[in-house]
Amino acid sequence: MxxxxxxxxxxxxxxxxxxxxxxxxxxxxxDLLSSVVMRVLSSRGSLESLDKPxxxxxxxxxNEAKNHRRRSRRAAPLLTEDQYSVELRPEVLEAVMGxxxxxxxxxxxxxxxxxxxxxTSELLGCRPGTVKRYLFLARNRLKELLSDx
Amino acid sequence: xxPKTDLLGHPDLRKVWDVIESNAPTVEWTDVTSQVGQPVxxxxxxxxxxxxxxxxxxxxxxxxxxxxxxxxxxxxxLAAGPAVAEPPIQLQIEVIDSSKPWPVEALRDLSVxxxxxxxxxxxxxxxxxxxxxxxxxWTSLGVDAxxxxxxxxxxxxRYVAGRLHAGEAGDTAVILRVDPESEDWETVFTVTGGxxxxxxxxxxxxxxxxxxxxxxxxxxxxxxxxTSWTSAEVEQSDSAYVxxxxxxxxxxxxxxxxxxxxxxxxxxxASIWLDDGAGRTRPAALPDLGSLxxxxxxxxxxxxxxxxxxxHGKRGFVVYTGYLQVWGGFEGLTLQPREAxxxxxxxxxxxxxxxxxxxxxxxxxxxxxxxxGLLAAAALPPDSNTETIEVEGVTTEVASSAVNKLYxxxxxxxxxxxxxxxxxxxxxxxxxxxxxxxxxxxYAAEDKTKNTTTAYxxxxxx
Numbered sequence: 001m002x003x004x005x006x007x008x009x010x011x012x013x014x015x016x017x018x019x020x021x022x023x024x025x026x027x028x029x030x031d032l033l034s035s036v037v038m039r040v041l042s043s044r045g046s047l048e049s050l051d052k053p054x055x056x057x058x059x060x061x062x063n064e065a066k067n068h069r070r071r072s073r074r075a076a077p078l079l080t081e082d083q084y085s086v087e088l089r090p091e092v093l094e095a096v097m098g099x100x101x102x103x104x105x106x107x108x109x110x111x112x113x114x115x116x117x118x119x120t121s122e123l124l125g126c127r128p129g130t131v132k133r134y135l136f137l138a139r140n141r142l143k144e145l146l147s148d149x
Numbered sequence: 150x151x152p153k154t155d156l157l158g159h160p161d162l163r164k165v166w167d168v169i170e171s172n173a174p175t176v177e178w179t180d181v182t183s184q185v186g187q188p189v190x191x192x193x194x195x196x197x198x199x200x201x202x203x204x205x206x207x208x209x210x211x212x213x214x215x216x217x218x219x220x221x222x223x224x225x226x227l228a229a230g231p232a233v234a235e236p237p238i239q240l241q242i243e244v245i246d247s248s249k250p251w252p253v254e255a256l257r258d259l260s261v262x263x264x265x266x267x268x269x270x271x272x273x274x275x276x277x278x279x280x281x282x283x284x285x286x287w288t289s290l291g292v293d294a295x296x297x298x299x300x301x302x303x304x305x306x307r308y309v310a311g312r313l314h315a316g317e318a319g320d321t322a323v324i325l326r327v328d329p330e331s332e333d334w335e336t337v338f339t340v341t342g343g344x345x346x347x348x349x350x351x352x353x354x355x356x357x358x359x360x361x362x363x364x365x366x367x368x369x370x371x372x373x374x375x376t377s378w379t380s381a382e383v384e385q386s387d388s389a390y391v392x393x394x395x396x397x398x399x400x401x402x403x404x405x406x407x408x409x410x411x412x413x414x415x416x417x418x419a420s421i422w423l424d425d426g427a428g429r430t431r432p433a434a435l436p437d438l439g440s441l442x443x444x445x446x447x448x449x450x451x452x453x454x455x456x457x458x459x460x461h462g463k464r465g466f467v468v469y470t471g472y473l474q475v476w477g478g479f480e481g482l483t484l485q486p487r488e489a490x491x492x493x494x495x496x497x498x499x500x501x502x503x504x505x506x507x508x509x510x511x512x513x514x515x516x517x518x519x520x521x522g523l524l525a526a527a528a529l530p531p532d533s534n535t536e537t538i539e540v541e542g543v544t545t546e547v548a549s550s551a552v553n554k555l556y557x558x559x560x561x562x563x564x565x566x567x568x569x570x571x572x573x574x575x576x577x578x579x580x581x582x583x584x585x586x587x588x589x590x591x592y593a594a595e596d597k598t599k600n601t602t603t604a605y606x607x608x609x610x611x
Contacts, residue, residue, distance in 0.1 A: 006178045009181070018170045108166060132390075
């Protein structure tokens with residue numbers, strides 16, 4: 001491990017673990033993030049060896065989340081009932097969590113974290129046009145449900 | 150936090166993110182480092198075809214009784230007659246630069262014209278920069294604040310559409326042109342809060358396809374002189390998105406997506422608009438994509454749900470999708486999304502009559518005109534690059550990142566692998582007069598951490 005690894009971790013771990021929670025749920029977020037960091041440490045020896053740790057780790061989380069879904073025999077709920085208030089309609093949560101990881105990540109980063117599309121594309125490792133596509137698809141998948149509320 | 154924008158402005162969606170973030174765990178550095186050395190290993194294996202076979206069988210069982218069977222049935226049937234049916238083709242591939250003057254994966258666009266080879270980069274801080282490839286490598290032409298989204302030559306003058314990032318005020322779409330006298334770029338049209346996806350030279354007009362409000366409200370704007378612009382109607386523009394367009398001079402074709410009249414129930418999906426200079430209409434005969442087995446519906450979602458890009462070559466228009474994605478049910482239910490590693494190609498000579506074809510051997514990443522045919526950077530199926538991952542003593546084979554290669558086609562239907570194709574981690578292609586092509590690696594396929602950037606000139610001929 002590098003001497004600056006812990007500093008890099010402290011700088012980015014908050015947003016990374018929140019992003020991991022969006023991808024696989026808070027219950028599996030720590031495992032997802034840990035496995036990504038462990039891979040970096042195994043293959044590269046340190047976090048500081050990464051040219052741009054932040055976008056690298058975001059992209060790695062998305063990729064690892066895909067594998068996480070593939071490995072899951074049967075996906076567990078991303079949030080248990082005791083983790084959210086009764087004010088949140090389960091069907092809305094289910095619809096949002098039912099979005100494919102890339103779409104969900106694009107919506108979260110763009111509309112909640114309020115990042116420009118250019119930065120979202122950087123963090124997801126795809127072209128800006130692809131982010132726009134994810135947002136378009138996600139918005140339309142959610143539009144009908146939210147308009148009924 | 151209080152975001153300045155939120156999806157549809159609906160409070161329920163804000164609650165979702167709020168709930169997830171508030172339940173996110175706290176992970177200390179020692180929590181992570183204490184796991185180093187435990188059995189989570191990755192090693193590459195030889196391709197394992199049975200992985201996909203198993204997926205197919207499982208999918209057939211899961212989806213039996215509904216239209217989704219058609220997706221896999223079509224894919225299985227078409228797989229017997231692969232799209233890559235001819236021997237590889239030898240092209241001249243010359244490495245011209247292997248430097249990376251810009252930040253990791255900042256590369257956004259390539260263009261080639263009579264003046265040279267140009268790259269456009271954009272950093273996470275939204276700082277964009279133009280580069281030109283010279284004998285000394287990539288040379289910066291300066292920093293600007295725009296992201297190029299489309300370009301076209303009209304009456305001998307180069308026009309570029311772009312997006313200015315304006316902070317909290319949102320983005321503004323602009324059309325710039327090279328002033329014939331000063332040779333400076335000048336702004337000739339702006340759409341505040343909008344986006345311009347395509348510039349088309351058609352019927353003696355320059356036509357821009359885009360959106361008035363972010364990526365909503367599909368519109369077109371036209372100009373006969375390049376400086377005065379008027380708004381123009383687009384047929385069936387509700388809930389529609391255009392991502393790309395091109396022209397043969399007489400007819401323009403714009404492609405994208407469109408929802409049906411009942412969102413979540415009926416998706417019209419892939420959409421094409423025609424522009425003959427007088428109006429922007431829908432083609433008279435768009436193929437029934439459902440007949441290909443790709444028009445299935447689960448929970449109301451259909452695939453293909455959009456068209457990626459359109460190119461015009463010597464054999465007409467070719468429209469293509471990237472990956473065809475098979476949607477499943479919501480997380481927590483039995484059905485899960487699975488990827489169908491294939492592309493859909495629509496072909497037309499005149500823009501009105503289209504035929505549809507399925508490429509089963511790869512998913513097209515980008516396609517450009519090349520000589521008398523087309524060149525594509527395409528991703529091979531994931532089963533050709535599987536990984537074995539061991540987690541807590543359980544070994545699982547998972548699809549790794551796709552390997553991209555170059556393919557050539559005379560007609561957009563039958564493709565030939567390019568011999569000695571560069572390992573294109575994340576390729577971008579550009580052409581000039583259909584002859585010279587530049588492809589860029591952003592990372593080596595075998596090791597993405599290298600983040601190399603390599604430029605190639607590719608020419609036809611042995």
